[in-house]
Amino acid sequence: MHIVESRWRLFGHILMTDIDIPANKAMQAYFNQMACSSRRRPTTTLPVIIIKELSQAYPHMKLKTLYDLETMRLLAQDRNKWRMLTRRIAEFSEATDFTGSI
Template sequence: MVKSRWRLFGHILRRDNDIPANRAMQAYFKTLPTKFRGRPSTTLPIILNKELSQAFPQMKLKTTKDLQNLQSFAQDRGNWKSLTGRITEFARASSSDEFDAGSS
């Protein structure tokens, strides 16, 4: 699931900025949600940021500038493929660690 999500995200980032998916991402970061009480939101940008920052602590997806940086990074398919590979490996290792801890 993680690999598919990141492959699709890279495909979207390489496309024109006028497609609905890119416009929705840009609109999301322009109107960042304010803090509120209750359960934290589970949106696609939040999930992507969590996976990205776990595998690459220096990289984030929290602002429009971060989105633009990822768009330029995604233009090189080789770099994007290595980024998604590392994110996928990290997610797989994290999920197996959680499974091992739960079965003890």
């Protein structure tokens, strides 16, 4: 649970920072590339893990496009909402042992 929570806290911290930092530019490039790429076998990368954790805890939320990334960025601006999201994802991960299956 600690790893999952730390990963999401870092993700939120990055989303709250200036859009011109390298981490935000890399995320934008990743999600822009996802929109343009053809279907292929997904590799296990940090964005893939985050997307899986989000979809497991919140099936109605998605993180596949730049629009979804912007939605997450807006959500991260409210620290209380982000903290609740992070806590729920970590708790769900622990309950389903999601981290052990990757």
